[in-house]
Amino acid sequence: MDPRGSRSPVLHCSAHQYTRVWIPDPDEVWRSAELTKDYKEGDKSLQLRLEDETIREYPIDVQSNQLPFLRNPDILVGENDLTALSYLHEPAVLHNLKVRFLESNHIYTYCGIVLVAINPYEQLPIYGQDVIYAYSGQNMGDMDPHIFAVAEEAYKQMARDEKNQSIIVSGESGAGKTVSAKYAMRYFATVGGSASDTNIEEKVLASSPIMEAIGNAKTTRNDNSSRFGKYIQIGFDKRYHIIGASMRTYLLEKSRVVFQADDERNYHIFYQLCAAASLPEFKELALTCAEDFFYASQGGDTSIEGVDDAEDFEKTRQAFTLLGVRESHQISIFKIIASILHLGNVEIQAERDGDSSSISVSCTPAPEIKHTQFTWFLQFYTTGNVSFHLEDTHRLFILTRNGFSSVADNFVQE
Numbered sequence: 001m002d003p004r005g006s007r008s009p010v011l012h013c014s015a016h017q018y019t020r021v022w023i024p025d026p027d028e029v030w031r032s033a034e035l036t037k038d039y040k041e042g043d044k045s046l047q048l049r050l051e052d053e054t055i056r057e058y059p060i061d062v063q064s065n066q067l068p069f070l071r072n073p074d075i076l077v078g079e080n081d082l083t084a085l086s087y088l089h090e091p092a093v094l095h096n097l098k099v100r101f102l103e104s105n106h107i108y109t110y111c112g113i114v115l116v117a118i119n120p121y122e123q124l125p126i127y128g129q130d131v132i133y134a135y136s137g138q139n140m141g142d143m144d145p146h147i148f149a150v151a152e153e154a155y156k157q158m159a160r161d162e163k164n165q166s167i168i169v170s171g172e173s174g175a176g177k178t179v180s181a182k183y184a185m186r187y188f189a190t191v192g193g194s195a196s197d198t199n200i201e202e203k204v205l206a207s208s209p210i211m212e213a214i215g216n217a218k219t220t221r222n223d224n225s226s227r228f229g230k231y232i233q234i235g236f237d238k239r240y241h242i243i244g245a246s247m248r249t250y251l252l253e254k255s256r257v258v259f260q261a262d263d264e265r266n267y268h269i270f271y272q273l274c275a276a277a278s279l280p281e282f283k284e285l286a287l288t289c290a291e292d293f294f295y296a297s298q299g300g301d302t303s304i305e306g307v308d309d310a311e312d313f314e315k316t317r318q319a320f321t322l323l324g325v326r327e328s329h330q331i332s333i334f335k336i337i338a339s340i341l342h343l344g345n346v347e348i349q350a351e352r353d354g355d356s357s358s359i360s361v362s363c364t365p366a367p368e369i370k371h372t373q374f375t376w377f378l379q380f381y382t383t384g385n386v387s388f389h390l391e392d393t394h395r396l397f398i399l400t401r402n403g404f405s406s407v408a409d410n411f412v413q414e
Contacts, residue, residue, distance in 0.1 A: 021068035022091035023048065023058055030091035032071060033058075072096075078103070080145050081110040108145035115150050119176040127183055132190045147180055151187040159240050174222035181232065182208050188234055192242045204234065204245040206319040213272060213316045215249070217256055218265040223304050227253035227267070257340065260299040270296050271303075272313035273337055281331065285338040295344030 018034055025031040033048040036055065046058045046068070060067050070087045078099045079085060085092055093111075097118060100106040107118045126146070135148040137156075143149060154165040167184060169177045185208070189201035212224065219225045231248040260266055270290065277287035290302040303309075320330050 020071040021046075021048070022071055022095075023056075023068045030069075030094065032095075033068070080106070081112070081141075082116070083110075083112050106144065108147070110141075110145045113140075113153075115145060115147065117147070117171075117176055117180060119174065119179075127186070129190065132187055135187075136191050147183045148187050151184045152191070155188060155191060155240070158236070173219065173225055178212070178216070178224065178226045181230075185232070185234070189242060192234075192236055192240055200244060201242045203323055204242060206322040207245070207247065209312070209315045209319045210323070211247075213269040213312070214267060215252065217253075217260075217267050218299075218304055220261070220263050223307065224268075227256060258295060258344065262299055263301070264299040265302065265304070266296050266299075268309070268312065269316070269337055270341060271309045272316060273334055274341075275309035276313045282334065282338075285335060287338055287341065293341040293344055295341055 020032060020034045022030045023033055031050060033050050033056065036047045036049050039046060044059060044061075046060055048056045048058050050056060058068065069089050069091050072085050072087050072092055076085050077096060079096060080100070082088060082093055082096060085096065097109055097116065100109055101118050101120075107120050107124070109116045127148075131146075132148055135143060135146060135152050138149070138152060140149050140153045150167065154167055157163070158165045169180050169184075171177050185205060189205050193201045211230070212226075215228050216224050216226050228249045229251050231250075233246045233248075234242060235244045235246075237243050256266060265271065270293070273282070273285075274287055274290040274293070274296065276282060277285065277289075290296040296302060317330065320333075321327075325333075
C-alpha cells in the first residue's frame with residue numbers, strides 16, 4: 001500500500017504515543033489529535049488528546065479500515081506543492097491550503113501540474129504588469145505558484161513543441177473561474193502582444209466586460225457568477241504573437257431573464273442600463289431605476305455592495321467600441337434590452353365573453369430574445385474584427401466549467 005495515501009500506521013506497525021492524526025468533526029470537518037498511549041493489536045479504540053486538551057476515545061476497526069488519517073510533520077505544513085507532503089489525503093490537503101491562505105496570504109498552491117486556487121473575495125496586488133514580466137520565461141517551479149506560471153508553461157510548451165495547448169479552469173460556483181480565465185488571457189495578451197498596430201490583444205481582452213455584462217449575474221454564492229460555460233481559443237502566429245481569438249458558449253441560463261431567486265439578480269446588463277437611464281441618448285428608452293421593473297427586482301436588493309453599475313456600463317460601451325460595434329448598433333442592442341425590461345411589466349388579464357373565457361400567456365419571448373442577442377455577440381466576436389483562422393498557427397484553449405451541481409441546475413433549467 002502506498003504510504004502517501006495510507007490512513008493509519010496501524011496498518012503496518014504499532015501506533016505509538018504522541019503520534020498525531022486527523023479525525024472527522026461535524027463542525028470543523030477535521031480536527032487534529034495525538035495518541036496519549038500506544039496502540040496494541042486488538043484494541044478497539046484509540047486514546048486521543050485534542051488540541052484543546054480534551055481527551056477522547058476514538059473507536060477503530062482495522063478490518064474495515066476505519067482508522068484516522070496521519071498528520072504530516074510540522075516542517076512540511078505550508079509547502080507550496082501538495083505532492084511534497086508525506087501524507088496526501090483530504091485533511092492534509094485542506095490543512096495545508098488553510099495554513100498557506102491564513103498565515104502566509106498565499107491563494108495559490110500546486111498539486112503537481114495542477115494549480116489550486118482559493119478565492120480571497122478581494123482584490124490582491126499580484127496581477128500587475130511587473131508580476132507578468134517576472135513570470136515570463138521562468139519554469140513553473142522556479143517561483144511561487146500563480147496563474148501566470150501556468151499560463152507561461154502553456155505558452156512555453158506551445159512554442160517549444162509547436163503543439164496546441166489547453167488550460168481547463170474548473171471549480172464550483174464562486175470559486176473564481178471567470179477571474180482566473182481573465183488573468184490567463186491577460187498574460188497571453190501581454191507576452192504575446194501583436195507585432196502590428198492592430199491592437200489585437202486589446203480586442204481579445206475587450207470581450208471580458210461584454211461577456212460579463214450580458215452573461216454574468218449575482219447569485220447567493222457569487223456576485224459575478226457566469227451563467228454559462230465558455231470555450232476560448234486564442235490564435236498565435238509563427239512568432240507567437242496573438243492574431244485573434246474565438247469563443248464558444250454553452251448552457252446559458254435563459255430562465256434567469258424572467259425569474260430570480262431571493263437575494264439574486266438578473267444579468268448585469270439590465271442594471272447597468274437602468275443606471276445610465278438619465279443619459280440623453282437613452283431618453284427614448286423610458287427607463288427608470290431597476291426597482292421599477294419586475295424582471296430586475298424579484299430577488300430583492302437590486303444593487304451589489306462595492307459595484308457601480310453606471311461605471312461598469314461605461315466599460316461595457318468602451319469594449320463594444322473597441323471591438324468595432326458602431327454606436328448605432330449599440331443603441332439597437334440597448335433598445336432590445338430595455339424592451340425585455342418593459343415586457344416584464346406587461347400584465348395579462350383574462351377576457352370573458354358570455355359563458356366562455358380565454359387567456360393566452362407566453363413567457364418564451366424574453367428569454368429567447370436575450371439568448372438570440374447573446375448568440376449574436378458571439379458570432380460578431382468570432383467572425384468579425386477579432387478572430388482570424390489562418391494556417392500554420394498555434395492555439396491555446398481555455399475551458400471554464402462549473403461543478404456538477406451548477407451543471408445539473410443549468411440542465412434542469414434548460
